[in-house]
Amino acid sequence: MKIYIVVNLVLLGLLALYAVHLFNSLVARRNEIKNAFAQVEVQLKRRYDLIPNLVAVAKGYLAHERETLEAVISARNAAVVGLAAAQAKPGNAQHIAELGQADAALSSAVGRLNLTLEAYPELKASQNMQQLSEELSSTENKVSFARQAFNDAVMAYNTLKQSFPAVLLAASFGHRDDAVPLKFADTLAIKSAPTVSL
Amino acid sequence: MNFFEQQHQARRKTTQLVNLMILSVLALIVLTSLPFVYTGFEDYLNGTGSLRDALMAMAVIASLISGVVVIGGLLKYRELRAGGKVVAEKLGGRLINDNARSLDEQRLMNVVEEMAIASGTITPAVYLLPDETINAFAAGLTPENAAIGVTQGAVRLLTREELQAVIAHEFSHIFNGDMRLNTQMVAVVHGLLVLGLTGAYILASQLKIESGKKRDLRMVLLGMFIGLVLCAAGFAGNFFANLIKAGVSRQREFLADASAVQFTRNPQSIVGALKKIGGQGSSIRAARAGEFSHLYFSAGVSNPLSRLFATHPNLSERIRRIDPQWDGNFAPAQAGSSPQV
Structure with a gap:
């Protein structure tokens, strides 16, 4: 009889230990996601801060391309608003989707501007412009690497909370919904057929 | 074979080699220790001594010998x-964090920050070495x-993507703890070298002829025997341990190359960097370069015993993986360079 009780107590203790461990891992993974998203935001913010500089440098050379420049500025301002909304309510899927669209619009506006710049070799060769385009391309890379890291963190969290036996407990620990991976400009670009102009 | 499989394979082979090292x-x-306790076991087999005594003697001798190895190893580890x-400054590097002097240096800093984000580690100190060859290293435990x-x-000869791949390769060494592993193996x-040297010292002290002193011939022979055994074991062990260490390196x-592909998702960039090294050479001139050869991106010092003791695999093999x-063609070498693979 005594042995029976002891065995049960030990089993209960092990279960409790597992529950504590699971609770802590879930919290750690969720915080990793938050941190990774903060990193994405930091890099997006940096990108939006750099774009007015790009426009300022280009303005002097591109007097008759005002439309292109204005399109970049308005797309940038829309993206800043989207980023602020997403930061105010972290994890809100709708805001993230809106930010994704605004960012995609900005990317295509900057892409058009870059195409225009091809026609101005002296602008491209200027010291300011070289520095700026290095900073911009580095920031673009950082945005995409930060997204890669964010999506990896989301995958680790979802795998943990969906696997057995964690799936039995995760909901009662307050981890009801799966985290959503980021879908940004690329998703839209992949869905639309590539256009080649000659 | 994709890069995750390649990483897995490299990790498995590392484990095998480290186990081999420990076992050997x-x-x-x-x-x-066997020759020293031979008599003890002989007594046991003849029925005159007990197994316990023989094992005790063996334990004492074995712990003496491993004591020498451990102390020698710890000294080197410290x-x-x-x-x-410290390593970067010994190699003549100049710190460029927050101190980039040109567009190229700023580009290098940006690439490092990008890879820090991709691999999820913090941004390390970045040093620029004066050499005109293509190479890079990561150091620190x-x-x-x-x-x-x-x-x-x-910085000058690689494109932005190729530089990114080289930096990603170095981040993999940090990320996977390769510096710690390598230091432990060194x-x-x-x-083992210290063990061999101890043996050589004992041997030499017995051979020294001191006039006017009469010595027991049996004691001299015993000393020479001890010295000879330690010397042979130490140097043979050192030789094979070096082989295993080079294998692990x-x-x-390979693991770092595969991780570079994982971080950049761009296999052509690391292939491009390796091809340029094939055409341009990767030797590092600093006087103390040899000490840190295992840290480099590509073999920094040429090794006469080449393949067996090489810390880096053949360039062609790395590209083919x-x-x-x-x-099979490297990027064309530029004028004035001595190709060295």
């Missing part, structure tokens, strides 16, 4: 424990005190 050091210590910054060094030639190798290079369709 243990076997070496047991084998070395010497090598210095952070990455923990991510916190790690440093990455890049040669002037790499310590073991050095411990080569596996970690990532790009099996490679035609």
Whole structure:
């Protein structure tokens, strides 16, 4: 009889230990996601801060391309608003989707501007412009690497909370919904057929 | 084979080699102590002594021998424990964090920050080496005190993508703890060398003829025997431990190449960097370059015993692992360079 009780107590203790461990891992993974998203935001913010500089440098050379420049500025301002909304309510899927669209619009506006710049070799060769385009391309890379890291963190969290036996407990620990991976400009670009102009 | 499989394979081979290293050091210590306790076991087999005595004698001798190895190893480990910054400064590097003097240096800093984000580690100290060849290294035992060094030639001759791949390769060494592993292996190798040197010292002291002193011939012979056994075991062990260490180092290079592909998702960039090294050379001129050869991106010092002791796999083999369709041509060497692979 005594042995029976002891065995049960030990089993209960092990279960409790597992529950504590699971609770802590879930919290750690969720915080990793938050941190990774903060990193994405930091890099997006940096990108939006750099774009007015790009426009300022280009303005002097591109007097008759005002439309292109204005399109970049308005797309940038829309993206800043989207980023602020997403930061105010972290994890809100709708805001993230809106930010994704605004960012995609900005990317295509900057892409058009870059195409225009091809026609101005002296602008491209200027010291300011070289520095700026290095900073911009580095920031673009950082945005995409930060997204890669964010999506990896989301995958680790979802795998943990969906696997057995964690799936039995995760909901009662307050981890009801799966985290959503980021879908940004690329998703839209992949869905639309590539256009080649000659 | 995709890059995750390649990483898995390199990790598995590393584990096998490290286990082999541990087993061979243990076997070496047991084998070395056997001659000294031979009489004890003989007594036991003849029925005159007990097994316990024989084993006790063996334990004492074995712990003496391993004591020499451990002390030798620890001394070397303490010497090598210095952070990455010390290594970078010994190689003549200049710190460029927050101190970039040109567009190229700013580009290098940006690439390092990008890879820090991709691999999820903190941004290390970045040093620029004056050499005009293409090479890079990572040093430091923990991510916190790690440093990455890049040669002037790499910054000047590689494209942005290729530089990114080289930096990603170095981040993999930080990320996978290769510096710690390598330092531990260097310590073991050095411990065995100290064992051999101890033997050589005992041997030499017995051979020294001191006039006017009469010595017991049997004692001299015993001393010479001890010295000879320790010497043979130490130097043979050192030789084979070096072989295993080089094998581990080569596996970690494959692992780092595969991780570079994982971080950049761009296999052509690392292939491009390796091809340019094939055409341009990667030697590092600093006087102390040899000490840190295992840290480099590509072999920094040429080794006469080449393949067996090489810390880096053959360039062609590294390229073929990532790009099996490679035609075997390196990027053309530039004027004034001595190709060295």
